[in-house]
Amino acid sequence: MRPSGRSPDMMREIEMLPGFNAHAEGSCLVKFGQTHVLVTASVEDRVPPWMRGKGEGWVTAEYGMLPRSTHTRGNREAAKGKQSGRTQEIQRLIGRSLRAVVDLRALGERQITLDCDVLQADGGTRTAAISGAWVALRLALDKIHAATPFEVDPMPAQVAAVSCGVFEGAPVLDLDYPEDSAAHTDGNFVLTSAGALVEVQATAEGAVFDEETLLRLLRLARIGTDAIFAKQREATGR
Secondary structure, three states, X not given: OOOOOOOOOOOOOEEEEEOOOOOOOEEEEEEEOOEEEEEEEEEEXXXXXXXXXXXXXEEEXXXXXXXXXXXXXXXXXXXXXXXXXXXXXXXXXXXXXXXXXXXXXXXXXXXXXXXXXXXXXXXXXXXXXXHHHHHHHHHHHHHHHHHOOOOXXXXXXXXXXXXXXXXXXXXXXXXXXXXXXXXXXXXXXXEEOOOOEEEEEEEEOOOOOOHHHHHHHHHHHHXXXXXXXXXXXXXXXX
16 A cells, blocks of 8 residues: 555646746646646747857756755755755756757747746655646747747647656555655656657666566556646646
């Protein structure tokens, strides 16, 4: 029995609230159960210096956790003067995941920055951030298109992410903190709506796992991302 009482293939309740921020070109408050992440998309009509003149745009991400997003207060990384290795890894993952479904040439010479701020953490903050970032980015692209139509849609596919792991000997979907902290195997799966894999991060935490276990986790991930894709479409009206 999972601590939450969910079946092995059951997601936590998913909520995606679009347009949560009044100022950003696109925004979404995404909730995976008690994990809440605010994502904003900011559009600039310029690209990084190393991309100038290429006729392409850029999508990047930043990630951070608020001091009381967890059970005890954590210090702000800005106060420390540097980001942790974990923060850098996660924001790179978010950027890679979104760029996997974006046609940078169709985007034109624009940069879109996705700021992912964890308001409350209960496991799966990076997967919630990726899934909510797609909504914020989609809304930002729609706003650009309304003012200056794209010749082709720069983001024709969806991308979403979900965690899976082995908890008390059983593969389970969408780990919350009690499961994540005790899982024997922990994985994060990033998939597109076309069924392609963007990234798989799977680690043996307490015991090694075999190929069949990995495939079972992947099958669970497909169930989870299908549910997320439906929520994304609902949030963006697509």
